[in-house]
Amino acid sequence: AQSVTQLDSQVPVFEEAPVELRCNYSSSVSVYLFWYVQYPNQGLQLLLKYLSGSTLVKGINGFEAEFNKSQTSFHLRKPSVHISDTAEYFCAVSDPNTGNQFYFGTGTSLTVIP
Amino acid sequence: DAGVIQSPRHEVTEMGQEVTLRCKPISGHNSLFWYRQTMMRGLELLIYFNNNVPIDDSGMPEDRFSAKMPNASFSTLKIQPSEPRDSAVYFCASTKIAGGHNEQFFGPGTRLTVL
Numbered sequence: 743a744q745s746v747t748q749l750d751s752q753v754p755v756f757e758e759a760p761v762e763l764r765c766n767y768s769s770s771v772s773v774y775l776f777w778y779v780q781y782p783n784q785g786l787q788l789l790l791k792y793l794s795g796s797t798l799v800k801g802i803n804g805f806e807a808e809f810n811k812s813q814t815s816f817h818l819r820k821p822s823v824h825i826s827d828t829a830e831y832f833c834a835v836s837d838p839n840t841g842n843q844f845y846f847g848t849g850t851s852l853t854v855i856p
Numbered sequence: 857d858a859g860v861i862q863s864p865r866h867e868v869t870e871m872g873q874e875v876t877l878r879c880k881p882i883s884g885h886n887s888l889f890w891y892r893q894t895m896m897r898g899l900e901l902l903i904y905f906n907n908n909v910p911i912d913d914s915g916m917p918e919d920r921f922s923a924k925m926p927n928a929s930f931s932t933l934k935i936q937p938s939e940p941r942d943s944a945v946y947f948c949a950s951t952k953i954a955g956g957h958n959e960q961f962f963g964p965g966t967r968l969t970v971l
Contacts, residue, residue: 776959785860785947785962832899843912844889844960848898 744768744835748847755823756855763818763850765833774836775816776844777807781829789831792816803827828854860963862948868969874936877966880929881950889960890923890933891947899947905931906953938970 745768755761767773774793778786790801797809807818816833833847861880869875881888889904903913905925913923920939925931935942945967949960 778962785964786949786960787962788959791959843901843904846899846901 744773744837744845746833746835746845746847748831748833748850750850751848752851752853754853754855757825758822760821761819761823761827761852763831763833763852765816765818765847767814767816767833767835767845769814769835769837772838774838775807775809776834776836777801777805777816777818778832778834778846779803779829780832780849786832789818823852823854825854825856828852860948860950860961862946862963862966864966865964866967866969868971869938870971871939872937873970874934875938875942875968875970877933877946877948877968879931879933879948879963881931881948882961883929885950885952885961886928887951887953888925888931889949889951890931891949892944893947893965894944902933935968938968940970943968943970 747766749764776791777789779789780786789805790799790807792799792809800806805818805820807816809816831850831852835845860882863878887906890902891899892902893899900915902915903923904911908925908928921935923933945965947965948963951958951960
């Protein structure tokens with residue numbers, strides 16, 4: 743089975759500063775990669791996904807992520823954060839060899855400080 | 857589309873009572889997942905169905921938990937009897953099987969409190 747590691751459980755950052763949320767996964771075989779965001783008292787929403795092609799993926803709300811196969815990483819970045827980006831962020835991996843099952847990381851709580 | 861619908865949104869019950877959580881997936885989706893989220897354990901997959909058939913229920917914590925999907929548009933997660941440690945937010949998600957790379961769409965969750 744896959745495993746997903748989100749190295750930082752909490753990330754505080756000042757408004758308009760850049761941020762990077764780190765994600766590593768266990769397998770070097772071809773996988774599909776996702777980032778989800780969860781705002782307080784809401785369900786998870788898809789930010790972006792990598793299936794194939796360009797290793798730099800752009801998502802909603804100005805977020806982007808870069809797939810690095812050699813390092814088995816899929817870090818999420820934003821050049822300038824807003825207060826409204828305060829939320830929980832989850833990295834997930836889907837292994838096409840095991841059907842539709844997703845493997846989620848433990849989440850990173852991003853707090854944007856005014 | 858209305859998205860994934862879950863009911864109730866909040867449930868408060870007493871220990872020992874039966875609890876039933878409901879989920880209506882997005883129309884046309886044929887894969888459904890039940891997750892549980894707590895501060896201590898994060899997001900855990902409980903069970904998932906493909907074409908109404910349970911595929912993997914290894915995440916179901918114990919026999920007190922059961923899930924059914926009688927048709928493509930409805931699923932239930934039942935806890936009987938409930939215990940305080942079952943308090944959590946329960947999410948339902950759905951997707952359409954298409955090469956295994958489609959994202960999951962999540963419902964708003966049911967916040968369960970067992971007193």
